[in-house]
Amino acid sequence: MTLKSKRLIAVVIFIAISSASASLLLAKSKPKKSVAQMDDSQRALHALNRLTFGPRPGDIDKVKAIGVDKWIDQQLSPDKIDDSALQSRLEPFRTLRMDSRTLVQNFPPPQVIKAVADGRLRMPSDPKERAIYEAQLENYKNRAERKAQNDNAAATKSDDGNMANDMAPEAMDRRAERREARMNANSDADALLQKSPQDRFNAVLKMPADERRIMVQGFQPEEREKLLQGMSAEQREQLQALANPQGVITNELVQSKLIRAIYSERQLDEVMTDFWFNHFNVFVQKGADRVLTTSYERDAIRPHALGKFKDLLMATATHPAMLFYLDNFQSVGPNSIAAQRGGGRGANLANNRNQRRETFFQRIGLAPQPRRQRPQQQRNPNNMDPNAAPKPQRGVNENYARELMELHTLGVDGGYTQQDIIEVAKVLTGWTIKQPQLGGSFEFNDKLHEPGEKHILGQKINEDGEKEGKKVLEMLAKHPSTAKFISRKLAMRFVSDTPPQSLIDSMSATYLKSDGDIKEVLRTMFKSPEFWSPESYRAKVKTPLEFVVSAVRITGSDVSNAQPLAQTLQRLGMPLYGMQPPTGYSMKADAWVNSAALLNRMNFGLALASGKLRGISVNKDLLMKDSMPPADADAAVAVISNAILAGDISQQTRDTIRKQLDDPTLNQRNVTDPMKQLGVIAGLVLGSPEFQRR
Amino acid sequence: MALTRRVFLKNSALAVVGTTAIPSFLTRAAFADVNSTGKKRMVVLFQRGAADGLNIVVPHGEPTYYQMRPTIAIPRASVIDLDGLFGLHPSMAAFKPLWDSKQLAIVHASGSPDNTRSHFDAQDYMESGTPGVKSTEDGWLNRALQKEWEKQSPFRAVALGTALPRTLAGPNPAVAISNINEFGVGGRNAGPAAGGLSNSFESMYAQSVDSVLHGTGQETFEAVKMLKSADPAKYTPAANANYPRGRFGDSLKQVAQLLKADLGVEVAFADIGGWDHHVNEGSTQGQIANLTREFSQAIAAFWTDIGNLGGETVLVTMSEFGRTARENGSRGTDHGHANVMFVLGGPVKGGKVYGRWPGLDSRHLYEGRDLEVTTDFRTVLSEGLSRHMGNSQLASVFPGFRASGKDFLGLIG
Structure with missing residues (x-):
C-alpha cells in the first residue's frame, strides 16, 4: 500500500513536471508553425466538433452564448440535460426497453424455432406471436427442403459428373405453385393497401405464411412502407418479425444508435457510449449476441460511460454479451469439479453438453430431447489412431483473458505475459451464462472454476471462487498501464491521431488519482493546453x-x-x-x-x-x-x-x-x-x- | 507523425496534375496490349483471425495430431492425401487439381518469428513485413513496388474492400475498391450530371492543401477515369469459374476482372476473415469446413477465370499466426504460432509441401504448445518477389531481414 501511494506521488510529480515542460515546448513550437490561436467561434466549433457528433445549425452561437467552458461542464453532467425530444423519437423502438428474455420470446431465434419444429417447445397461444412462429417454421421447413434439394443435386453431380440442374418433380410442382401464388398475391396487394391500418394488419396476419412472404417479396420499398403506414409501433414490429424476427432487434438497435447520435442533447454521453462500446466491442451477428447486444449497450455500457472505469469493466466482464462474444462462458478449469466428473482429468464433453442442454430446455418447460449420441469412436470409425482415442478434455479458453488485458485494460505493451493470460483465464473459469440462447444472465458456476491459487502480474491470487475474478478486474482497472492505455485512446478520439505524451501523462495522473473516474479524466483533457492548441483544430479525419x-x-x-x-x-x-x-x-x-x-x-x-x-x-x-x-x-x-x-x-x-x-x-x-x-x-x-x- | 502514406514526398509532385491534364493512362493506353505476356503480377491473400493451419493442411501421418485434437481432428479417411504425411481438409477439394497440375505449392510450419499472439500486432507485423518493429510506417507490399510510379497505372496496387490494408500503406499510390461497378461519383446509377460532379470533386481534392486527402483524391480520380474507359464489367467470369457466394469470392472475381481488363495491376490484395475459432471449430463439418470451402473454391475459381494470365501470376496466402496444436476446452483452438502458406502460380513448382516439418511432439512445440516456425514468411515472399517479380531490392522490402537465393525454398523457377 505505502509503496503504491509513494509511486502515485512520484507519478503525480513527474507529470506535473512533464506537463510544465510540455507547455513550454508547445509555446516554443507555436511561432515556428505560425498557427493562430483559435478565436471564440473557432473554440466553440472545436468543442462541438470534439464533444459532439458535429454541430447543428445555430449550435456555434448557442455554445458561444453559454460560454464554452460552461457548455463543456453541462455536457459532462448529462443527467441535468433535458433529452425528452429524443425520448419521444425513440418511443417506437420497443425492443430497446425489453429485457433479453422478452426479446427471445417475441422475436424467436432459430434455436427456438427448431425446438418448436422438433416438438420440444409449444407454440405461443397469442395469435400475434403465433403468426411470427408460424412464419419462421415455414421458413425453416423451406430451408430444409432447399438443403435436401441441393444435396440431391450434389449427389447427381458426383454420380455422372453432369452439372444438370435436376430438380425433384415435387420441387418443380412447388415452384410452379409459388409462381401462381405470387401472381395472385400481386393482384390482392392493391386491394390490401386500400384497407385501414387495422384491417391491413389483420389481413396480413391471417395470410398463410408462404403467400405473405411472396407478397412482401414482390413489393417495392414504397409499397412496403405503405403496408405499414398508420400502424402502431408494435404492429409494425410484428409484421417485420414475420419476415425476420431477429432483424427487428438489430434494426432497432442500429436505427436508435443513429437517432441518438443525431438528436440527443446529451452529445458527449452519446460520444462516450459509442467510444466505450467500441472499446469493449462485441459483434451483434455472433449467435446469442443478436439478442444480447441491446441489453449490453443499455445496461453495461451506457450507465458507466462517464462513470468509473472499474464499474464499466466489471459490467462488461459480467454481461452475457461479452461472455458469449469472447467465449469465456465456455471456459472450464481443467481441474474443476465439472472437468473431474465423468472420468479423471478429462471430463466427457459430450456428456456435459447433454446435461447443459437438458437444463436449457427443461427450464423453458420442454421435455428433454434424447440427444443423438455421437461418441468419438462412432463418429470417426476406423479413422483415428486406435491407440490415441483420448477423451475430449474441457479446459480453459484464453480468448477473453487475452483481450481483457490487450484491448480492454493494460494494452498490448502493458507488461503481461502469455502465462498471465493463462492464469487470468483460470481465475475467470466459472464466469458463465445461464441459458445463453434464451437471453440468459451472468452466473458464477463454482463447478467450472479452476481450484488453487493463481499468480498474475507477480501477485498471488488466493483461491476464492468468484471473488478472484473481481479482485483481478480491480487490479487491472487501477494498473498504471491501464491508466495510460485508456488516456491515450481517449486523447486519440478527442485530440489527434498522435496525441502529445504530455497530455497522456496528465490524463493518466488524473486517472490514478481519481480511481479511474472517466469524467475527471475527460475534464483534465478538455482543460489541457494540448486540447486547445491550434494544431488540434480540425486535426481529426472523421470516421x-x-x-x-x-x-x-x-x-x-x-x-x-x-x-x-x-x-x-x-x-x-x-x-x-x-x-x-x-x-x-x-x-x-x-x-x-x-x-x-x-x-x-x-x-x-x-x-x-x-x-x-x-x-x-x-x-x-x-x-x-x-x-x-x-x-x-x-x-x-x-x-x-x-x-x-x-x-x-x-x-x-x-x-x-x-x-x-x-x-x-x-x-x-x-x-x-x-x-x-x-x-x-x-x-x-x-x-x-x-x-x-x- | 501520423501513420499515413500521405506524409511522403509524392504530394508535391501530384499537385501539378490538375483536372485538365491528360491522365497518364490515356497516353499509356496507346501501348496497352490486352492480355499481353510478360507482365508479372502477385496476388496476396490474407486469412484474418489466425487460421488453423493444422486443420487446413492436415499432418495426418502424425499420430500425435490425433491425440492432441480428439474432437476436431480431421479423420484420416476424410483427408485428401497429398504425400502420405500431409493432406488437405476434405472441403478443399477444389485445390486438388491445382496440386495435381503442380501449380499449387504448400509451405508448412511457416510464419512470423515474433512471439506475439495478439491478432492486431501479428497482422500488423505480417503486413508491415517487420516483425517486432512497430514503428514501420509502410507495408511490405507497397515497398515491393519499387519502380518509378508516375508512369504506372493507378491500379498498379489495388485492394478489394472498404479499407486500404496496412500492407499497401506507403509512398506508392494504391487504391481500395469495394465494388468496381460502383466505383465512381454517382455510384452504380450515375446520372447525366455525374461527370460534371466528378470533375468538381476531383478539382477540389486536387487543389486541397490537406495532404492526407489530396493524395488519395488524386489517385481515386485517376483510377475512376481509367476504370470507366476500360469497363471491366464486360469481363464476366469464365464459364467454369464458379465463385462461391460471399465477400471473398466477390473480391477475387473483381481482381480477375481488373486483370483481364489489363488495367496494369501489379499487385492485388484481398482478405477473408472469420478464422478465429476458439469454440466449436468443427472438423470435416462445421466452421472450419465452411470457411476452407469458401476459401479454396474462390481461389480455384479465380485461377480458372484468369486462364492464360495465370502463367504470369503468383498468388500467395498468409494468416497472422497459427493455432494451438492441442484443441482447447471448448472444441476450438487458441492462439498459436506457425501456420501454413499456399503459393499458386504458373511459375510455381507445385505439388510439393515445402519447409522443414518440426513435428507435433511436445519437445518440438514452440513454448510447449504451438507448431514451431521453421520458415519465415518473409523467405517465401522474398522468393516470390525476387524470382517472379524480378525485385532485386529485397533489403528495402524487408529491412533487417536477409533472405538470399540460398535461403529460398525453390518454390519458383
Missing part, C-alpha cells in the same frame, strides 16, 4: 459514423428512417455493431482515407443533399438561416458553405462549386432554380475535403 452523422446534423435533416444511413455506414466499412474482431474500429485517419471510401462519402453527400435518401429530408430553411431564398447562385454558395463549414472552406473549393453550377448538364436538367441548386451545392460541400475533418 464514417462521424462523417454521416455530422452531415445529417449540420443540414438540420429530419430522419424518419435511419436505415439508409446504416447502409451507407456498411458501404463505408463501418457497419454499426458489425465489427467482428474484438479490436473495435480504428479512430485514425489511415484506416478511413482510401479511394473506395472517399467516393462513397461524396456519393452520400450528394444523395443526402438532393433528398435521395428515403426517409431523410434536409431542412433547407434551417441550413440557409435568414437567407432564404438566396439572391443568386453566388449567394447560395456563400451561405451554404459557411453554414456547413463555418467559414473553414478554401477559396478553391468555393470556386469549384460555383463553376459547377454553370455545368450545362445541370442546366439541361432544369437545375437553374437556386432552390434546386442548393442540393448540388450542399452535396459538393459535404463531399469536399474540408468536411472530412472535424
